[in-house]
Amino acid sequence: MSYAHAAAVALVVLLANAGPVAAERLIASLTNHHVMITSNYTGVELVLFGSVERDAAAVGGHGAYDIVATITGPREPLRTRRKQRMLGIWVNTAARTFVDPPSYLAVLASRPLDAITSAENQRRMQLGIADTPLPELINNDIGEVSNDPFRAALVRLMRERGLYSEQPNAVTFLTPTLFRAAISLPAQVPIGNYNVDVKLFADGNLIAHTNSAFEIVKVGFEQFVVNAAREHGLLYGLATAMMALFTGWIASVAFRRD
């Protein structure tokens, strides 16, 4: 496939994605597509920026634009547990298993979601944390439980850790068509692939959307340690034990008093 051909296909796909009113195109990118975790890593901030390109031929067009960007981290199974008092002490008595919830979820918008589009649209497009499906494992069956305190607890705990967030004013328009948003990744974000989904709204309707992605990787020494611990547990254990003995020996030599 030639370069021109590929570009044409990409353009067609982009236009097709833009929906029925293809008067606008949405272009978005990130400042960085690879976040490296090194030994001095304490969290990082990425910037999502983009612009709305109006079709010159289109008459009129839309008024004010709204952007909703959803950043979804790698999915991993998770358990939420609840403590209850038993015989005077607090014990985990109940637990639910969530099937692959996102380990990171940030919903960044230019205005509160309710002001951008209808509740019906939010539910259909799974916009916002409340409308993001978090299926649970129930007796070998997978399903969504509404009004579940375990689901609420999961969201609350993830919010407290800075892993889930909904920020209605995070996207700012620099000009009527140029926007930017800061994605803050706290120190304890899991490594893996992150998907960035950007939706453009006008007058309450979705008129264009685009995707981007970034990857968080451990590099160098951190990567080496994690790989060693996961893939070669026994060797890693032996090496760690040797390190302990060596440190102990060094200390006894250094502080020898006879």
Next chain:
Amino acid sequence: MQIYLPIADIPVNVFLVLAMGLAVGFISGMFGIGGGFLMTPLLIFIGVQPAVAVASVTTHVAASSFSGAIAYWRRNAIDVTLALTLLAGGIVGSAGGVALFTWLRTQDQLDLVIGLSYVTLLSVVGVLLVGESARAIIRSRQGKPVELRRPGSHIWFHGLPLKLRFKRSKVYVSAIPVLAIGLIIGFIGAIMGIGGGFLLVPMLIYLMRVPTATVIGTSLVLTFLTMVSATVLHAATNHLVDAVLALILMVGGVIGAQFGAHAGQRIRGEWLRLLLGLLVFAVGLRFAFQLVLQPEDLYSIRLIGGGP
């Protein structure tokens, strides 16, 4: 200076962890214990998950007990036969402990069992130590000679079969209770991330009538051997040993232990035991409060799978 811990998956302040290593090392040098029972709760307190804390502290205790054991080895104050017999029981106990640890994690009850074991063990040992040392202090105040239970007296289980002669310690007893003690220490150590020195020393003195001269060195040898095997087992089965965390802890620990040992020599034995008893009891009490008081948040989350 922040450093990212690769297995614990959190950034910590190097100087804070180093200071914790120094402080716990000082106490462990002063009392001749590993200090795991102090280090594990401290790590949990700064945000390390209990499972990673327990697994990494075993490595830290391996280093500090090894450096102590070398010092006793130079003074020829180690009973190798006794240490190896204890170890035979200890390895079986460690394997059982690591297996139970893994199973409890899947049942969401690991934190509870770690908490309960700390409360029970620390309060019992704390009370025993305080009682014993207080009696010794009162006796010496009244001008009576400090009198320990007569060595040489026999307890029924000394007469069990499989008798062994432990030459350095000058005792001739059945290997069965020795193996059993090793087993208990290995089992408890693997679950709680402690070396068990503060349990083993009184057990050897009071139950096995091992003379004080060889007991600490021998206990250190056993501690370092069981902690080395627990490190390897934890790394191979749960992948939770954080080598970076362990290294920072052990560097602080071995340095602190040297100063602690100096300080310990200036304090009289029974006062030292009283202080240790109070410390052990206080840590036990802290865990008891945690279990009894209503937690701030009744809910907690845990990732399933190989990762911590």
